Structure formats: C-alpha cells, structure tokens
Amino acid sequence: MKRTRKRLTPEERTEQIIETAAKLFAEKGFDATSIDDIAEACGVAPGLIYHYFDSKSEILRALLERKSLxxxxxxxxxxxxxxxxxxxxxxxxxxxxxxxxxxxxxxxxxxxxxxxxxxxxxxxxxxxxxxxxxxxxxxxxxxxxxxxxxxxxxxxxxxxxxxxxxxxxxxxxxxxxxxxxxxxxxxxxxxxxxxxxxxxxxxxxxxxxxxxx
Amino acid sequence: MKRTRKRLTPEERTEQIIETAAKLFAEKGFDATSIDDIAEACGVAPGLIYHYFDSKSEILRALLERKSLxxxxxxxxxxxxxxxxxxxxxxxxxxxxxxxxxxxxxxxxxxxxxxxxxxxxxxxxxxxxxxxxxxxxxxxxxxxxxxxxxxxxxxxxxxxxxxxxxxxxxxxxxxxxxxxxxxxxxxxxxxxxxxxxxxxxxxxxxxxxxxxx
Amino acid sequence: MKRTRKRLTPEERTEQIIETAAKLFAEKGFDATSIDDIAEACGVAPGLIYHYFDSKSEILRALLERKSLxxxxxxxxxxxxxxxxxxxxxxxxxxxxxxxxxxxxxxxxxxxxxxxxxxxxxxxxxxxxxxxxxxxxxxxxxxxxxxxxxxxxxxxxxxxxxxxxxxxxxxxxxxxxxxxxxxxxxxxxxxxxxxxxxxxxxxxxxxxxxxxx
Amino acid sequence: MKRTRKRLTPEERTEQIIETAAKLFAEKGFDATSIDDIAEACGVAPGLIYHYFDSKSEILRALLERKSLxxxxxxxxxxxxxxxxxxxxxxxxxxxxxxxxxxxxxxxxxxxxxxxxxxxxxxxxxxxxxxxxxxxxxxxxxxxxxxxxxxxxxxxxxxxxxxxxxxxxxxxxxxxxxxxxxxxxxxxxxxxxxxxxxxxxxxxxxxxxxxxx
DNA sequence: TATGAATGAGAATTCATTCAT
DNA sequence: GATGAATGAATTCTCATTCAT
Known part of the structure; x- marks a missing residue:
C-alpha cells in the first residue's frame, strides 16, 4: 500500500524541507516543531532530514538566508x-x-x-x-x-x-x-x-x- | 553535603523565584530556562518551586502580572x-x-x-x-x-x-x-x-x- | 481569619486520620491518595501525619487492623x-x-x-x-x-x-x-x-x- | 560502554515489550513498574518504549487486549x-x-x-x-x-x-x-x-x- | 502538638540526533 | 539516497518524608 516513493533531486528535497519547516515554524513556533513533524509533513523519514541539514537550527538559518523581505x-x-x-x-x-x-x-x-x-x-x-x-x-x-x-x-x-x-x-x-x-x-x-x-x-x-x- | 536549609517566608521566596525567573527568562528565553535552572539559581531544591507555583507557565504568568503595567x-x-x-x-x-x-x-x-x-x-x-x-x-x-x-x-x-x-x-x-x-x-x-x-x-x-x- | 484550631486528643486525631484515609483510599485508590490529600482533608499540616504514623503504609496497616469485616x-x-x-x-x-x-x-x-x-x-x-x-x-x-x-x-x-x-x-x-x-x-x-x-x-x-x- | 544496538523487527520488539511488561506488572504491580524498569528489562533505552506505545497505559491496554479472552x-x-x-x-x-x-x-x-x-x-x-x-x-x-x-x-x-x-x-x-x-x-x-x-x-x-x- | 517550608529521588515523557540496514 | 529503530539526556512535575520554627 506504500505509495510510490517520490524521488526528488537534492535541490528539490532541500527546497521542500525549507518550505515545510517555514510553514510549521510559523504555525507552531520553532521550539514546538520537532524534526519528526517536519519529516512527517515532507512524507519522509526523520533520518533523511540529516542528509540535508546538520541540525534543526541549520534549517532555520537556511530558511532565513533564502527567504527575505x-x-x-x-x-x-x-x-x-x-x-x-x-x-x-x-x-x-x-x-x-x-x-x-x-x-x-x-x-x-x-x-x-x-x-x-x-x-x-x-x-x-x-x-x-x-x-x-x-x-x-x-x-x-x-x-x-x-x-x-x-x-x-x-x-x-x-x-x-x-x-x-x-x-x-x-x-x-x-x-x-x-x-x-x-x-x-x-x-x-x-x-x-x-x-x-x-x-x-x-x-x-x-x-x-x-x-x- | 546537604547545606543548611534556608527558610524564607513565603513572600520572600515567591519574590525570589519570580525575580530569578525573570532574569533567567530574559537571558535565555522561556523555553531554554528549566525549572531546575530556576531552582539552582535560587539555591533551592526543584520540588520547592512547585510549592509556590503550579507550573512553569504559572511563574511566567505571575511574573508578567507583576511586571505588567x-x-x-x-x-x-x-x-x-x-x-x-x-x-x-x-x-x-x-x-x-x-x-x-x-x-x-x-x-x-x-x-x-x-x-x-x-x-x-x-x-x-x-x-x-x-x-x-x-x-x-x-x-x-x-x-x-x-x-x-x-x-x-x-x-x-x-x-x-x-x-x-x-x-x-x-x-x-x-x-x-x-x-x-x-x-x-x-x-x-x-x-x-x-x-x-x-x-x-x-x-x-x-x-x-x-x-x- | 484562621479558624480556631481544633486541638484533638491523640486518640481522636489518630482516629480522624484513619477514617479520612480510609475514605480517600476507597475513593481514589491507595497510590493516588497523597499524604497531602489526607492532611488537607483532615484540615491539618502534612507534617503532623508523621507524628501519628511512620509512613503512608502504616496508615493502611492500622486501617486494616482496626476495621474489620x-x-x-x-x-x-x-x-x-x-x-x-x-x-x-x-x-x-x-x-x-x-x-x-x-x-x-x-x-x-x-x-x-x-x-x-x-x-x-x-x-x-x-x-x-x-x-x-x-x-x-x-x-x-x-x-x-x-x-x-x-x-x-x-x-x-x-x-x-x-x-x-x-x-x-x-x-x-x-x-x-x-x-x-x-x-x-x-x-x-x-x-x-x-x-x-x-x-x-x-x-x-x-x-x-x-x-x- | 555503549552496547551494540540490537535491531529487532517492530513485531518482535512490540511482542517483547508487552511480554516484559506483563511479567513486571504481575510481579510488582502496574504503578510500581516504571517505564525505565520495562526498558531495562528489555535491554533498551527508555525512549524506545515510546516508539511503540504512546504511554504506559497503552502498554497495559495492549497487553490486556492481547491476553483478553x-x-x-x-x-x-x-x-x-x-x-x-x-x-x-x-x-x-x-x-x-x-x-x-x-x-x-x-x-x-x-x-x-x-x-x-x-x-x-x-x-x-x-x-x-x-x-x-x-x-x-x-x-x-x-x-x-x-x-x-x-x-x-x-x-x-x-x-x-x-x-x-x-x-x-x-x-x-x-x-x-x-x-x-x-x-x-x-x-x-x-x-x-x-x-x-x-x-x-x-x-x-x-x-x-x-x-x- | 502543630506547621508548612524544604528536600530529593524518581516518575513519565519528549526529542534532537545517530546509525545499521 | 532513504528508512526508521534506537539512543539518552533533558524536562516537567509528583510526592513521601524531614525538620526548623
């Protein structure tokens, strides 16, 4: 029943994680958003997040760098x-x-x-x-x-x-x-x-x- | 190693906890400040905090109410x-x-x-x-x-x-x-x-x- | 505003504690009943319980000995x-x-x-x-x-x-x-x-x- | 000192936790058995229990459902x-x-x-x-x-x-x-x-x- | 006798992070 | 790349018990 795994390019995956994290951080706050939350929202295992980011803070940093007012x-x-x-x-x-x-x-x-x-x-x-x-x-x-x-x-x-x-x-x-x-x-x-x-x-x-x- | 128990009046202790918490919250943030931090800064066992406040949030509430204008x-x-x-x-x-x-x-x-x-x-x-x-x-x-x-x-x-x-x-x-x-x-x-x-x-x-x- | 303290004889106090504990144990279970609960229900400070009983278990023991079917x-x-x-x-x-x-x-x-x-x-x-x-x-x-x-x-x-x-x-x-x-x-x-x-x-x-x- | 991680299938682990908990609950009672007790008896970190069960009560529920006739x-x-x-x-x-x-x-x-x-x-x-x-x-x-x-x-x-x-x-x-x-x-x-x-x-x-x- | 402030050892639970597969 | 089982330290909170007053 497992749906076909979406194999994204590294760029797409990085983008997806940042966008997803941004939404969750905004909704629930940074501290209240767990890596598991982000992973689940991405439809991905928690471990994978660490292929793209060294830590939760790194996601925030990337997010702030990338998006700007x-x-x-x-x-x-x-x-x-x-x-x-x-x-x-x-x-x-x-x-x-x-x-x-x-x-x-x-x-x-x-x-x-x-x-x-x-x-x-x-x-x-x-x-x-x-x-x-x-x-x-x-x-x-x-x-x-x-x-x-x-x-x-x-x-x-x-x-x-x-x-x-x-x-x-x-x-x-x-x-x-x-x-x-x-x-x-x-x-x-x-x-x-x-x-x-x-x-x-x-x-x-x-x-x-x-x-x- | 057990230090002599310092007995404060409830008012003094309440005051002390609130002021200590205010300082720590300001320095490190609410989430990053643990009850143990507050207790330690007060020179007191963690359990005592709960003698005076029902929860960490209650400390914040009391603090803001007191500081509130x-x-x-x-x-x-x-x-x-x-x-x-x-x-x-x-x-x-x-x-x-x-x-x-x-x-x-x-x-x-x-x-x-x-x-x-x-x-x-x-x-x-x-x-x-x-x-x-x-x-x-x-x-x-x-x-x-x-x-x-x-x-x-x-x-x-x-x-x-x-x-x-x-x-x-x-x-x-x-x-x-x-x-x-x-x-x-x-x-x-x-x-x-x-x-x-x-x-x-x-x-x-x-x-x-x-x-x- | 403190109401007149009821000074009970040791026997009365012992009796009161046992009866109160019995009721609370029956209502909420032994584990879920704290010494503070018993003390409060007796209108007495927690420390006083320990003048009459060595431990929470002792209250239970006394209760079981005293009351019998x-x-x-x-x-x-x-x-x-x-x-x-x-x-x-x-x-x-x-x-x-x-x-x-x-x-x-x-x-x-x-x-x-x-x-x-x-x-x-x-x-x-x-x-x-x-x-x-x-x-x-x-x-x-x-x-x-x-x-x-x-x-x-x-x-x-x-x-x-x-x-x-x-x-x-x-x-x-x-x-x-x-x-x-x-x-x-x-x-x-x-x-x-x-x-x-x-x-x-x-x-x-x-x-x-x-x-x- | 960290022992080699033993990886079990989810079914095996779930089974192990339930059986271990059943034994401990029977021996010491539900309240007197801590999650740490169960984890230790399983040779596993406490956190892992929560990978499989949302709470201690859930273990009991699962256990009784499984044993129930x-x-x-x-x-x-x-x-x-x-x-x-x-x-x-x-x-x-x-x-x-x-x-x-x-x-x-x-x-x-x-x-x-x-x-x-x-x-x-x-x-x-x-x-x-x-x-x-x-x-x-x-x-x-x-x-x-x-x-x-x-x-x-x-x-x-x-x-x-x-x-x-x-x-x-x-x-x-x-x-x-x-x-x-x-x-x-x-x-x-x-x-x-x-x-x-x-x-x-x-x-x-x-x-x-x-x-x- | 009586108080209640204070202790401190757990308790359940969470979660960033690691790593075998 | 990807999974998810596993770790373990940290956290909030509880409570039997002690003891200065």
Missing amino acids: LPKMAEILAQPPKATVEETLTELGNAIWKMLEEKRELALMMHGEMQRNQEVVKIVGEIIRTGVKLLSDYLNAQKEAGILRDDLDPTIFARTFWGALFESFFAHNRLAPFVKRIPPKRLVSEVVKLLLYGAVNQKKLAPGGENAK | LPKMAEILAQPPKATVEETLTELGNAIWKMLEEKRELALMMHGEMQRNQEVVKIVGEIIRTGVKLLSDYLNAQKEAGILRDDLDPTIFARTFWGALFESFFAHNRLAPFVKRIPPKRLVSEVVKLLLYGAVNQKKLAPGGENAK | LPKMAEILAQPPKATVEETLTELGNAIWKMLEEKRELALMMHGEMQRNQEVVKIVGEIIRTGVKLLSDYLNAQKEAGILRDDLDPTIFARTFWGALFESFFAHNRLAPFVKRIPPKRLVSEVVKLLLYGAVNQKKLAPGGENAK | LPKMAEILAQPPKATVEETLTELGNAIWKMLEEKRELALMMHGEMQRNQEVVKIVGEIIRTGVKLLSDYLNAQKEAGILRDDLDPTIFARTFWGALFESFFAHNRLAPFVKRIPPKRLVSEVVKLLLYGAVNQKKLAPGGENAK
Whole structure:
C-alpha cells in the first residue's frame, strides 16, 4: 500500500524541507516543531532530514538566508508616489500588508529570531534603514510642499506606520483568539487616516485652532 | 553535603523565584530556562518551586502580572476629566516606555518568545487583551464626550499606539547602529501628537475642510 | 481569619486520620491518595501525619487492623435461619450487602491489599473459612431435609453466592460508568432466585424432567 | 560502554515489550513498574518504549487486549445452535479458567490494581463491559428461544458467573491453606449446573409447582 | 502538638540526533 | 539516497518524608 516513493533531486528535497519547516515554524513556533513533524509533513523519514541539514537550527538559518523581505520591501518603496499623500500611503500600506501575508512565516519569525541571531539583526537593520530613508524623503518633500506639518518627524512617522501595520499583522496571526480581527483594507485605510488627520474631533477644534500644541 | 536549609517566608521566596525567573527568562528565553535552572539559581531544591507555583507557565504568568503595567495603566486612564487626552496619553506612553526600559531584556525576550511558545502567547495575549480593553474604554468615553472622532476605531488606535512605542523601543535596543535614537520624552510626545492631530498641515486644511476625509 | 484550631486528643486525631484515609483510599485508590490529600482533608499540616504514623503504609496497616469485616460477618452468619431457604438466603444476602456498604472502603481495599499484604490474607482467609463453614452447615441441613439437591456442593454454592454479591458490589463502586447499576434489593433477590431455581425455563423442562442432568 | 544496538523487527520488539511488561506488572504491580524498569528489562533505552506505545497505559491496554479472552469468548458464544446452553457455558467457563491460570499473576495483580489506579479501572472496565455484553447477547437469544426464563436478568447472570469463577480462582491462589481446592473441571461444571438448574431439589418441587417463584 | 517550608529521588515523557540496514 | 529503530539526556512535575520554627 506504500505509495510510490517520490524521488526528488537534492535541490528539490532541500527546497521542500525549507518550505515545510517555514510553514510549521510559523504555525507552531520553532521550539514546538520537532524534526519528526517536519519529516512527517515532507512524507519522509526523520533520518533523511540529516542528509540535508546538520541540525534543526541549520534549517532555520537556511530558511532565513533564502527567504527575505528585503527585495520585496525595496521594490514597494521604489514605487512612484500617487496623487495625494493619503493615496500614496494607503497603497504603500496595502503593499506592505500583502508582502507580510505572502512571507508570513518569515515575517513572524523575524522579530523572534532577532533576539538570538545577530545575523538576522544585521539583515533586518539594513532594510529598515533603507525603508525609513525612502519614506522620510517622500515625507520631507510633502512637508516642503506644505501638505504635512512643518514640525513632523519623518522617522517617528515611519516607525509608527510600520509599527501599526506590523503589530496588527502580528496580532492577526499570533493572537487570533485574543484580539479583534479587522479586514486588512479597512485596517490600512484607518491607520492612514489616523496618522494623517489624527484622532481628535476636528470639527470641534477647527474654530479654536489650538490643536498645533 | 546537604547545606543548611534556608527558610524564607513565603513572600520572600515567591519574590525570589519570580525575580530569578525573570532574569533567567530574559537571558535565555522561556523555553531554554528549566525549572531546575530556576531552582539552582535560587539555591533551592526543584520540588520547592512547585510549592509556590503550579507550573512553569504559572511563574511566567505571575511574573508578567507583576511586571505588567495594567494597574498603572488603569490608574492613568481613570484620571479625573480635567486632564486632557493629550496629557493622559502622554503620561501613559511615558509609563509604558518606563516599564519597557526597566524590564528591557524581559520585554524583548517575551516578544521574541511568542514566536516559539504557545504558552507565552496565551499568557501575553490575555494581558494584551486587557490592556487594549482598558485603553478602548477610555477612548470610547472620549468619543462620547465629543473629544475624539465619532468614527475612530479604538482597537486600531490602541494597536498603533503600542506599535509605535514598541517598534521604537525595539529599534533603540536591537537596531542601535542602524537607526536614529530619539529621546524617549520627545518620542512619546511626538507619537501622541501624531495620533491625536495627524500629520497633515491643519492650518492649510482648515479653510478648505476636506480633512474629515 | 484562621479558624480556631481544633486541638484533638491523640486518640481522636489518630482516629480522624484513619477514617479520612480510609475514605480517600476507597475513593481514589491507595497510590493516588497523597499524604497531602489526607492532611488537607483532615484540615491539618502534612507534617503532623508523621507524628501519628511512620509512613503512608502504616496508615493502611492500622486501617486494616482496626476495621474489620470479621465481627460483622460472624454476626450475620450466626442469625437463626428463616422459614424457607429463599427467605434465609435473601436475608443473608441483604445483610452482607449492607455490611459491604457500611464498610465500603475496607471492603474495596481488601482484595487489592491481599496482593501485597500477607497479614490481610490471613485475616480474610480466616473469615472466609468460618463463613463457608457456617453456610455449608446450613445448606447441608437443607439437603438432608430434601429441600436442596443431594449432589449440591455447599462450598461451590457459598463461593458463588459470595462471588456474585462481591463482584456486583465491586462493579457498583469501581466500574460505575461501565456497568449497569441494579438496585441492591432486587439484585439480592435475583441472585438468590438464580442460585435456587436456576436460569432455565422450568415450565418447559418440567414435563421431561431431564434437568437433573 | 555503549552496547551494540540490537535491531529487532517492530513485531518482535512490540511482542517483547508487552511480554516484559506483563511479567513486571504481575510481579510488582502496574504503578510500581516504571517505564525505565520495562526498558531495562528489555535491554533498551527508555525512549524506545515510546516508539511503540504512546504511554504506559497503552502498554497495559495492549497487553490486556492481547491476553483478553474476548475473541475466544465471542467464538464460543457464537457456536452453532446444536450445542446446548450447558455445553456452551461449560466451555466458556473452562476457557475463562484456563486464561486465569495461564496469566495467574497478572490476573491477580490486575484485580488488586483496580483498587489503586483509575487508569487500570478504565481499561479493565472497558473489557468487562464488552465481555458482559457478549454473554448477555447470548443469554437473551436463549431467552427468546424459550430455553431460559423470561425474567432472567442477563447482567446478573453474567456477573454471578464471573464472580463464581473469579472468587474460586482467587481462593485457590491466595487463600490456599484456608479453603478447599476443587478440581477446575468439576468446579466449572458444578457452577454451570447451579446457575442453570438451581440448588433446589427439582424432583420435589415439580409436583407442587411453587418453583416458578 | 502543630506547621508548612524544604528536600530529593524518581516518575513519565519528549526529542534532537545517530546509525545499521 | 532513504528508512526508521534506537539512543539518552533533558524536562516537567509528583510526592513521601524531614525538620526548623
């Protein structure tokens, strides 16, 4: 009854193991995923894993090296700006969310692995610097055009934007039973609105004008 | 070889276990810290730990509850109405930042540990839910008082607030060489201003009125 | 808030511990009952148990020595016979069942302890010999009176009677979720009827008469 | 010091573990036998046991299922109708006795172990339920065929049958010096006769007819 | 007498890893 | 390449028992 054994090339097998491990790590966490789990999900004996990787940690390392948010992130940030700030940021937010969804496993593991893996920190640090730089440049241009507040700190804006998106992504994927799920599109547009126009009731403030601190 | 039994009061021992565990969890992570490690660090037999806590998870729960700023948060949010939203949130943001600084390693580790351990997710998730609830209640009250926008989503606000602070904290502590360091006080007050009044130039918008979306 | 400590005399305390242990052993089994369980049920600290007993096994030993089915059983068997065999056996069966109920803990533990405790074997062996002797005498008298079959083996009858009652008692108390519960009165009368008149349909056999084998 | 790994087929190893466990459980009891004991007796690392069984209880379950005479019982009870009830029950009784003799120590220990361990109760209870069901079904069929009394309670019959056999077995093996030993064949046939035709002198009753209660 | 903190030897179980086949 | 039996150390947790107070 044993099904025909799929004889994969070494490359295919390596790929399969990494992809499978990525999914399991993201679902259950690194520690809670056993080599047996990975082997079973691959339809393969546990011993075989050790033909391709020296240890469980090696799988993680390979996974982090191979998959990266970097190129995608750079691509997103390089898009030409849209007509309004709101449109531009909404499109950026949606693109980031989409990327997070697509690389879910890696994205979720990223923060966690930064606690133990200096390599990961370097990689992520690089992209963050680039990302913040690109977004800052755009925001500064808008400031000069008078669209955004003179006293706006672009770095804080960028971090808050990223923080809002990432924490929501994290909440959706990790804290599922504990938090409210919000449709991504709405989430992004709400965050953008919040960051652009603020939470206070403008109608009430408008006449006074004491809002600029 | 049996050392003289040191008898501590339950309060002292409980305190000792929690503090010791906090240190070890921060250093090595939750999973990588064994009950035997904690017992040894306390200079105590492993069995004694179970005199005070039903399980390893209970230690974590107790620890997080003790370190958690939920009571502080409740206190701040329950302030008499004469304090403005800006003042209240600034105070809250500073309190959060202070807590993160005080328990720096633990805070960073816990965030990472959530990728690895469902138990941690459950415990932290519960605390997050409570925190979000507290903040949401406060925000809703402000909405009803007409201070905040009717259409503001308190959950999104809460997450963005937390995300902004935590990402900055994370950046300061883990991405040090790659990012700009901002003085915490200024950081908090800028974030609060951003979330309350938005990034757009209100002076310019005021006449037009297209700011209500 | 600590309630007034009940200062018991040593005898009362010993008695209390034995009674409490008996109940717990019967409910959860000997191994599954911890000294802490007993202490808690007594409203007393675990250490105190060791003032009265050298070990957990000692409690069991004391319990088995102190409580015994013997006197009660002898008393039951010494009752004068009733008018008919059926009445006599029914009354005997009911008395035995009542005794088992009253000394539930001990009765249930008896069989179990015989596997490890030679002392218990001796005690129980003695009573069984006595019981079988008394019942046999009665049955033999009934045989001579022509009421019971000439070829009836009184020992087998006695054992079957006891076995039927004890197994049912055991089933009621230990196998609760797995077996049908039968009201004791009905159970006893059914067993007596079965042992006296048999399971076969006499109406059908009567004409032939081949029932005596 | 590491001994050469002995590689057995899964069937051999499973068999070995079950037989070894059976011996140890019989000798020391279920609770008092540790997984390490079993592993050591098998000359194998403790972890290997879990390659074959999910838990210690599973070993017991497998062991009892394997030793259980349920299949044999079903076979006997399903005999073609030409066999009489007396023949069928005698065969069943002899089979039960044979099984008890073959697994003497295990059988005695299990009965005692039920006082100590809920797990054992659950596993054994399940088997008893199935056994009683099998016998009941057979008895009901005989009732419908008019062979057995309409008002016969099959559960009581089954329990009495089992009780008679087990108590005798128990007496033979544990109460040896105190009780009469009866040759098993005779014992079984006498019990069957007693349960089928009763203890009363039918010849005497036949004319009167007060036997139908 | 009485407390309950403290001990420490196991107990069951898990799992990364090895290696004979 | 591939299998899966086997290892063995580590881990959480239990509990009879001791002993300072």
